[in-house]
Amino acid sequence: MKKNLLIDHNLKINDYKLDIEKIFHSNSFTQGKINQQFKNKLKKKYKVKNCFLLSSATTAMSICLEALGVKKGDEVAISDYSWISTAHVVENLGAIPVFIDVDRDTFNMSIADLKYKINKKTKSIIFVHSFGNPTNLEEIKKIAHNKSIPLIEDAACAIGSKIKNKYVGQDSFLACFSFHQRKVINTGEGGAIFSNNNKISKKIEKKLLLGSKKVKNKNYVDFDDTGHNYRLSEIQCLLGSKQLDKLNKKIKIRNQIYKKYTNFLKKYNFIPQKINSDYQSNIQSCTFITPPGVDRDLLIRYLKKNKIDSTIGTYSLSNSKYYKKKYSDPQINSYFLFKNCISFPCHENVNLKYIFLILGTFLN
Numbered sequence: 001m002k003k004n005l006l007i008d009h010n011l012k013i014n015d016y017k018l019d020i021e022k023i024f025h026s027n028s029f030t031q032g033k034i035n036q037q038f039k040n041k042l043k044k045k046y047k048v049k050n051c052f053l054l055s056s057a058t059t060a061m062s063i064c065l066e067a068l069g070v071k072k073g074d075e076v077a078i079s080d081y082s083w084i085s086t087a088h089v090v091e092n093l094g095a096i097p098v099f100i101d102v103d104r105d106t107f108n109m110s111i112a113d114l115k116y117k118i119n120k121k122t123k124s125i126i127f128v129h130s131f132g133n134p135t136n137l138e139e140i141k142k143i144a145h146n147k148s149i150p151l152i153e154d155a156a157c158a159i160g161s162k163i164k165n166k167y168v169g170q171d172s173f174l175a176c177f178s179f180h181q182r183k184v185i186n187t188g189e190g191g192a193i194f195s196n197n198n199k200i201s202k203k204i205e206k207k208l209l210l211g212s213k214k215v216k217n218k219n220y221v222d223f224d225d226t227g228h229n230y231r232l233s234e235i236q237c238l239l240g241s242k243q244l245d246k247l248n249k250k251i252k253i254r255n256q257i258y259k260k261y262t263n264f265l266k267k268y269n270f271i272p273q274k275i276n277s278d279y280q281s282n283i284q285s286c287t288f289i290t291p292p293g294v295d296r297d298l299l300i301r302y303l304k305k306n307k308i309d310s311t312i313g314t315y316s317l318s319n320s321k322y323y324k325k326k327y328s329d330p331q332i333n334s335y336f337l338f339k340n341c342i343s344f345p346c347h348e349n350v351n352l353k354y355i356f357l358i359l360g361t362f363l364n
Helices: 017-026 033-046 057-067 085-091 111-117 137-146 198-208 234-244 247-268 296-305 321-327 332-340 352-363
Strands: 050-054 075-079 096-100 122-128 151-154 174-178 191-195 212-214 221-223 286-289 341-344
Touching: 017 033, 017 234, 033 050, 033 191, 033 234, 050 057, 050 198, 057 085, 057 151, 057 174, 057 191, 057 198, 075 085, 085 096, 085 122, 096 111, 096 321, 111 137, 122 137, 137 151, 191 198, 234 247, 247 286, 247 352, 296 341, 296 352, 332 341
Parallel strands: 075 096, 075 122, 122 151, 151 174
Antiparallel strands: 050 191, 174 191, 212 221, 286 341
8 A cells, every 4th residue: 555645746757857957968057047947936926026045944044044133142032833943043143042932723923922022132033834824924023013123934834825815925024935845845955035125135145145245347256244055956946946836736735635634633623723814824734733632642653554644743942852951941832732733644645535544443
């Protein structure tokens, strides 16, 4: 029996073969035509002024913090329910991550907790679109605007998600996306920054050019700032560009699958992630809160035994060993979600009939 993978992008080598051969014939594997094509397609589709392609969402967030001038001793308020990168990008700069708890229903940053914890030392806010869900973002934007605090969206999971009729990133100051193989667009590793602010975009561009500056009437550059090489290769851009053409259809299928999971699991009292009415998620992950009496970890092992991939939702950053020891500020709701959430396979090749059969065998 074929294994029901957690993620299956259904990529076929024949769809890419001719274009990969062109890359080899061109002898240009980075910063070439396909890089520019992918960037332009993203800008056009999502109606953003500036787009930068990078090696990951982690490097994207790190560059954004550097461009904002975040330094040692500064505070950055972050969503506490997320992949560890959301905290590490702050910690690696010597800044202080301030853990903002999340709401148990949306899994997203708590508005009340953010209001309580931000102060004059807060240099930025990082809002996480948990599993692609943008709920609460508009309210968080208002808080950031009123306090004149730059907002970075950790939109690693949220490419193609919407707020009303606008895409995530379309009206953003800074939004960082991931093209890791577990995301809805898969370039293996990869990421992007969308920004509609030209001033901060110029700073990001310079950082991504390793701090270089053209020297007038010379055939070389000079360097008046530090920077990084976080480039995305031509082959990675090819993968992303072709998948972008099919993304809307992919998101529609994922939403249909999530609805079927929700309808099946509600009789067993599994709780789906709440997505408010003005928000549309790309359903990066089909994630549910397991009910009392169901051992989440035992269920994951049982599904694996029956050739079905599943996993936890994500992590409570403040409760991870490193951050709990250093800051002693564990958050309650994010820890509850960390211990009780499960993510099921969600893609066009998933065999829901079989998955529901196995789930029913375990739960009945």
